[in-house]
Amino acid sequence: xxxxxxxxxxxxxxxxxxxxxxxxxxxxxxxxxxxxxxxxxxxxxxxxxxxxxxxxxxxxxxxxxxxxxxxxxxxxxxxxxxxxxxxxxxxxxxxxxxxxxxxxxxxxxxxxxxxxxxxxxxxxxxxxxxxxxxxxxxxxxxxxxxxxxxxxxxxxxxxxxxxxxxxxxxxxxxxxxxxxxxxxxxxxxxxxxxxxxxxxxxxxxxxxxxxxxxxxxxxxxxxxxxxxxxxxxxxxxxxxxxxxxxxxxxxxxxxxxxxxxxxxxxxxxxxxxxxxxxxxxxxxxxxxxxxxxxxxxxxxxxxx
Amino acid sequence: xxxxxxxxxxxxxxxxxxxxxxxxxxxxxxxxxxxxxxxxxxxxxxxxxxxxxxxxxxxxxxxxxxxxxxxxxxxxxxxxxxxxxxxxxxxxxxxxxxxxxxxxxxxxxxxxxxxxxxxxxxxxxxxxxxxxxxxxxxxxxxxxxxxxxxxxxxxxxxxxxxxxxxxxxxxxxxxxxxxxxxxxxxxxxxxxxxxxxxxxxxxxxxxxxxxxxxxxxxxxxxxxxxxxxxxxxxxxxxxxxxxxxxxxxxxxxxxxxxxxxxxxxxxxxxxxxxxxxxxxxxxxxxxxxxxxxxxxxxxxxxxxxxxxxxxxxxxxxxxxxxxxxxxxxxxxxxxxxxxxxxxxxxxxxxxxxxxxxxxxxxxxxxxxxxxxxxxxxxxxxxxxxxxxxxxxxxxxxxxxxxxxxxxxxxxxxxxxxxxxxxxxxxxxxxxxxxxxxxxxxxxxxxxxxxxxxxxxxxxxxxxxxxxxxxxxxxxxxxxxxxxxxxxxxxxxxxxxxxxxx
Numbered sequence: 001x002x003x004x005x006x007x008x009x010x011x012x013x014x015x016x017x018x019x020x021x022x023x024x025x026x027x028x029x030x031x032x033x034x035x036x037x038x039x040x041x042x043x044x045x046x047x048x049x050x051x052x053x054x055x056x057x058x059x060x061x062x063x064x065x066x067x068x069x070x071x072x073x074x075x076x077x078x079x080x081x082x083x084x085x086x087x088x089x090x091x092x093x094x095x096x097x098x099x100x101x102x103x104x105x106x107x108x109x110x111x112x113x114x115x116x117x118x119x120x121x122x123x124x125x126x127x128x129x130x131x132x133x134x135x136x137x138x139x140x141x142x143x144x145x146x147x148x149x150x151x152x153x154x155x156x157x158x159x160x161x162x163x164x165x166x167x168x169x170x171x172x173x174x175x176x177x178x179x180x181x182x183x184x185x186x187x188x189x190x191x192x193x194x195x196x197x198x199x200x201x202x203x204x205x206x207x208x209x210x211x212x213x214x215x216x217x218x219x220x221x222x223x224x225x226x227x228x229x230x231x232x233x234x235x236x237x238x239x240x241x242x243x244x245x246x247x248x249x250x251x252x253x254x255x256x257x258x259x260x261x262x263x264x265x266x267x268x269x270x271x272x273x274x275x276x277x278x279x280x281x282x283x284x285x286x287x288x289x290x291x292x293x294x295x296x297x298x299x300x301x302x303x304x
Numbered sequence: 305x306x307x308x309x310x311x312x313x314x315x316x317x318x319x320x321x322x323x324x325x326x327x328x329x330x331x332x333x334x335x336x337x338x339x340x341x342x343x344x345x346x347x348x349x350x351x352x353x354x355x356x357x358x359x360x361x362x363x364x365x366x367x368x369x370x371x372x373x374x375x376x377x378x379x380x381x382x383x384x385x386x387x388x389x390x391x392x393x394x395x396x397x398x399x400x401x402x403x404x405x406x407x408x409x410x411x412x413x414x415x416x417x418x419x420x421x422x423x424x425x426x427x428x429x430x431x432x433x434x435x436x437x438x439x440x441x442x443x444x445x446x447x448x449x450x451x452x453x454x455x456x457x458x459x460x461x462x463x464x465x466x467x468x469x470x471x472x473x474x475x476x477x478x479x480x481x482x483x484x485x486x487x488x489x490x491x492x493x494x495x496x497x498x499x500x501x502x503x504x505x506x507x508x509x510x511x512x513x514x515x516x517x518x519x520x521x522x523x524x525x526x527x528x529x530x531x532x533x534x535x536x537x538x539x540x541x542x543x544x545x546x547x548x549x550x551x552x553x554x555x556x557x558x559x560x561x562x563x564x565x566x567x568x569x570x571x572x573x574x575x576x577x578x579x580x581x582x583x584x585x586x587x588x589x590x591x592x593x594x595x596x597x598x599x600x601x602x603x604x605x606x607x608x609x610x611x612x613x614x615x616x617x618x619x620x621x622x623x624x625x626x627x628x629x630x631x632x633x634x635x636x637x638x639x640x641x642x643x644x645x646x647x648x649x650x651x652x653x654x655x656x657x658x659x660x661x662x663x664x665x666x667x668x669x670x671x672x673x674x675x676x677x678x679x680x681x682x683x684x685x686x687x688x689x690x691x692x693x694x695x696x697x698x699x700x701x702x703x704x705x706x707x708x709x710x711x712x713x714x715x716x717x718x719x720x721x722x723x724x725x726x727x728x729x730x731x732x733x734x735x736x737x738x739x740x741x742x743x744x745x746x747x748x749x750x751x752x753x754x755x756x757x758x759x760x761x762x763x764x765x766x767x768x769x770x771x772x773x774x775x776x777x778x779x780x781x782x783x784x785x786x787x788x789x790x791x792x793x794x795x796x797x798x799x800x801x802x803x804x805x
Contacts, residue, residue, distance in 0.1 A: 035687045037426065039350070041720040041727055043434045050426045081341045082494075083477035092494060148525050156533045163529045164521055166496050253521045255495025263339065268684065 004292065012285040016278065020071075023277055024064055024270075032056040033080050033268035054080060067274075076278075077271035081264070086271035087279075090257065094279050096166075097249075097256040101241035103172065104179045109234060112184050116191025117218050117226075123196050131188060138185030147178045147251045164252040175252045179245055183237040190233045194226040201225075227298050235291045239284050331515040332785065332802060335527045335536040339520050340498060343489060344477045345467040346420040346427035351708075351795045355540070356518055358796040360500055361403075362467035362483035365394055365413070366460050368712045370610075370792040371801070375712075376461055380408065380468055380484060390455030394463070396446040400507040402470045403488040410448040414440045415471040417450075422475045432465050432716070457747035458713055465711070486511050486800055495520075500799070511800035528780050537782040538802070540793050543656055544597040544778055555599045556789040558777035559608045559710035562655070564648070564665075564770035565690070565721070568731040570700040572642045577635045579767045581628040582702070583621040585672040586665055588772065590623075595657045595664060599776040605759045606717045607709045608774055610791055613743070613755025618763050628672040647677045647699040651686040654706060655775060662704055691727045703730075706775065710792040714755045715744050722762060731768050735761060 034050050035042075051057040055066065070077060076087040115135075119128040154174060155163040161173045198204070199222055207217055244258015257276055264272040296302045338352040345362040348354045359367065365381035381394040400408040417438065420429035436456055441449040452459055470482055481489060486508065487500035498518040502511060519536070521527050524543040530536035542553075564582070572578040588602040604618040605611075636642045648669075650662040662678050669676045677699065681689065689695060690703050705728070709717045718740050719725075724732040739761065743754035762768050779789040786803040 031684060031688070035691070036684055039428055039431055040687065040691060042431050045434075046426070046430055049423045053423070053426060083342055083344070084479070089494075096495075148523075151526060151529050156529050159533065163533050163535055164526050165519055165535075251521075251523045251526055253519060253526070260495075266683065 001293070001296070005289065008285070008289050008292070012281075016281050016285075019277060019281060020274060021064075023274060024067065025060070027265070027268065027270050027273060028060055028063070030268065033270070036267055037080060076275045079264075079269050079272045081267050081269045081272070086269075086275040089272055090260065090275040090279050093255055093257040093260040093276075094283070096254060097242060097244050097258065098283070100172075100175065100179065100245065100248075100254065100256060101238060104176050104183070104241060105234065105238050107176065108180055108183045108187060108237070112187035113191055113223070113230070116188040116230075117195050117223060119188070120192045120195030120199060121214065121218055123192075128192070132192070135185035135188040138181040139189065140185070141181065143178055143182060144247045144251060146181060147174070147248060150174050150178060151251075164254075166254065175245075175248050175254055178252075179241065179248050183234075183241075186237065187230060187233060190230050191226065194229050195222060198222040198226040224298055228295060231291055231294055231298070235287065238287060242283050242287065243280055330513055330804065331517070332513050332537040332799070333517045333519065333530075333535065334538045334540070334797065335530050336518055336520050337522060337524070337527065337541050339495075339522075340518065342477055343479060343481050343492065343498070344427075345469050345481050345483060346416075346425070346429055347477075348467045349428045349432075349465050349795070354795045355793075355797045356498060356500070357481060357483070357485075357489075358467070359485060359798045359800075360487045360516075361481050361485045361489060362469070363485045364465065364467055365396075365463040368461070368464050368792075370710065370790045376464070381460075381463065384460050387449065389451070390453055391449050391451040392459045393443070393447060393449050394460075396448065397507065398446055400484050401505055402482050402484055403503055404470060404472075404482045406470050406472070408468065408470075408484050409445040410442040411445075411471050412468055413448050414442060415473065416466060416468045419469065419473060419475050420466065424475045425477065429466055432462055454745070457745065457751065458715060461711070461713055487516065490515075509800075512803045513799045516799050531780045531782055534782070537785045538787060538797075539780045540777075540789060540797055542778050542780050552781045552783050554779045554781065554789050555597065555776050556779065556793065557599070557601070557608060557774055557791055558708075558789075558794050559791045560655075560706045560708050560775040560777075560794070561603050561606055561608065562661075562704065562706050562772040562775055563603065563606065564772065565701075565703040565705055565728060565730050566769050567694070567698070567701045567703075568768070572635065572640050572644055573646065573700045573702075575635050575640045576767055577631040578640065578642060579770075581631040581635075581672065582669065582674075582770050583767065584624045584628040584631070585674070586621075586668050586770065586772070587623040588620060591661065591664065591773070595660050596773060597776055597778070601774040603771040603774050604763050605771065606707055606721055607714050608791060610712070611709065611755075612713050613752045613759065615756045615759040618760055625668075625672045632673050642673070643675055645675045645677055645699055646702060647679055648702045648704060649686070649689050650678070650680045650704040651683060652680045654704075658704075665704075692729075694730075701730075702770065704772075708794060710795060714758075718755075718758065719744070722768065731766075733766055733768065736766065736768070 032051065034047050034056065038046055038050060055063060067077065076085065078084060079086045079089050082089055115131050119131040122128055151163050151174065154160050161170050165171055204217060204222060207221055244256050244261060246258035246262055248254065249256040249259040257280060261273060261276045264276065336355060340352055340356055342353055343357060344353065345357060348358045348362055363380050365379060367377045367379040369375060369377050380397055380400060382397050384392055384394045387393050396410060402408060417440065420427040437453040439451045443449060450459060456462065468484060473482065486503055486506040488503050490501040491499040500516045502514045521530065527539040528542045531539050566573045566579060568574050592598065592600045602620040604620055632642050648662050648666055650658055652658065659680055666676045666678045689701065690705055707717060707721065720727050722729050722731065722736050723740050724737050736758065739754060739758040743751055743758060746754055763771065777789065777793065779793065781787055784805050786805055787801060
């Protein structure tokens with residue numbers, strides 16, 4: 001296990017370095033933020049001064065060397081747009097995203113496993129059809145539409161929850177609800193498929209023959225075996241959430257890292273883009289490691 | 305299960321989970337469309353920042369009356385006089401204090417300028433003083449002489465753009481702005497909200513609003529929903545659809561002018577007949593109430609009608625496709641390459657329906673015989689095409705752009721858009737250059753007359769571009785609030801102008 005962690009850390013570190021190099025040079029290929037930061041009729045003098053102040057007039061390799069040196073000293077540079085340390089801006093946003101992802105994925109996991117397992121148990125029955133229909137709608141509905149409709153119904157018409165923003169626990173209901181739908185739909189389908197396979201295996205027949213009741217068959221014997229593909233898909237979905245739920249963040253005014261990244265790319269706020277990529281990449285690396293460990297825990301045949 | 309759900313629902317409703325912020329009667333919530341990334345006084349001329357701090361936290365020496373016709377009004381300067389030789393003397397208001405308690409005096413004025421012009425900080429202010437050398441002479445605590453070389457006849461008007469900070473303010477972007485205004489920044493939760501609280505020791509009349517909270521939602525439907533649900537009191541910009549449906553909505557001219565900038569350095573746009581044909585080929589009326597909202601006005605100048613020198617005699621180009629075809633034929637007969645492909649360049653999401661507007665223009669131009677291509681770009685790429693130096697290997701371009709001037713004088717527009725050396729100018733006309741230079745240096749009625757002459761020359765004689773529309777914005781306001789948007793609402797929203805019903 002220790003060896004797994006060591007290997008993965010090394011591999012992830014190398015890909016992180018590659019990613020930073022790539023993003024650093026690619027983003028600078030598009031130009032610098034001068035024209036976007038300054039007003040459109042700024043004088044050439046103002047532009048030159050801005051470039052000198054932020055070092056955009058230095059050769060690109062020199063800029064890269066300086067960046068690497070600073071990062072090695074844990075200085076990720078300032079956000080041009082916000083005039084404060086980029087890493088602070090990113091970590092602030094990332095905590096929101098992390099909480100949103102954790103809450104959503106916990107709810108998705110619990111409910112998708114229950115619904116998917118029950119649907120699989122009587123495959124083709126009423127509950128199965130109903131759950132499949134719901135999950136297909138969920139997996140295919142566009143979330144910007146769901147979000148706006150949810151605001152109109154639950155916030156404006158019924159007045160149960162706030163339209164958007166942050167501040168109280170009630171503010172989380174709509175964003176989490178909207179984010180919940182798609183991974184839920186997807187994972188229900190995966191759980192169902194995987195459970196159907198597991199339920200038709202020989203050990204289930206044996207258990208039934210012994211007279212084991214349905215509930216322990218589903219939740220004790222089969223579920224554990226059916227979980228491996230489910231965990232893989234969950235990892236994918238969680239990674240997508242950690243990258244930021246741009247649409248939900250935009251609509252609900254949620255200060256997460258997805259919207260921050262998009263805004264920073266559009267504004268060419270390079271330091272924020274790089275810091276955001278580093279933070280999310282590290283988070284996803286940690287998550288992948290946890291998933292690998294979960295494989296081993298669920299299936300004793302898997303050894304690292 | 306269903307019963308449980310219903311129970312939970314009722315419980316939620318009963319406990320009054322209403323988000324409706326527990327505010328006092330004199331607090332307001334304003335929902336903006338753009339993130340406020342800085343709270344820096346010297347950046348207050350940038351609209352996303354200005355809407356929060358301009359005249360609320362930070363004040364200027366003078367102020368332009370955008371609600372009435374009082375013109376230039378005193379703010380921190382009580383009066384000013386032209387001392388000759390480019391020097392203006394400003395008499396400052398006495399008894400004014402900053403929110404940190406220090407008194408406002410002439411030394412603060414000088415520091416505010418020097419800080420904004422420093423090369424250690426990228427303020428917006430210097431753009432308004434391009435080509436001017438300023439010097440300061442503190443006469444006494446409440447009198448300061450500001451000299452401009454060359455002389456600047458509208459120096460008092462330019463003072464509406466420079467916010468005052470205390471002498472102690474460091475030369476770097478601040479996060480806790482200190483100003484003389486009626487409000488002070490009391491809370492800033494980045495990405496969530498900004499709260500301003502009314503000061504007790506403000507020099508002027510105390511505004512009715514005691515506390516203002518700003519939140520940002522980039523989705524127009526959400527901004528409108530917030531006002532409807534009672535979570536916000538004012539949404540200064542919503543889309544037309546939301547702006548039309550509820551009771552208390554306003555459509556207002558927002559000082560943006562849409563036009564096509566033409567590249568005179570290339571055939572066929574270098575030919576005046578071709579430029580006239582472009583103007584005649586576009587049916588401006590057809591856009592209003594269809595692709596663009598009702599209230600949009602066809603434009604005859606780069607600035608809105610409230611600007612100095614506005615010329616009533618200029619008439620909007622008629623829609624006359626037949627005449628446009630004739631003009632093209634005449635040009636062709638004279639050897640002008642009218643079949644050369646020309647390109648409309650637009651900026652995606654510049655305004656609602658931007659792409660559709662340019663597609664319609666493309667169709668109208670094609671209809672009279674132009675060979676037109678359309679390219680839409682993101683903001684960064686667009687700016688590269690719109691501003692000099694123009695790309696080398698370009699087609700003859702019609703660049704669709706919006707320009708905002710709510711500042712009362714054409715000087716903020718004309719040089720950049722029409723002078724040979726202007727950053728976004730696609731032409732070089734000695735008459736236009738000299739008119740701009742003369743008008744910029746003139747004052748009073750002479751200035752007004754020169755601008756007026758320039759507008760007519762640009763539109764009717766030289767036909768240098770295709771002026772399209774003065775745009776409108778929409779605002780949604782809660783019923784308990786008395787506030788109307790103005791032509792300057794894009795760039796500032798004075799809390800002192802809000803009252804309660």
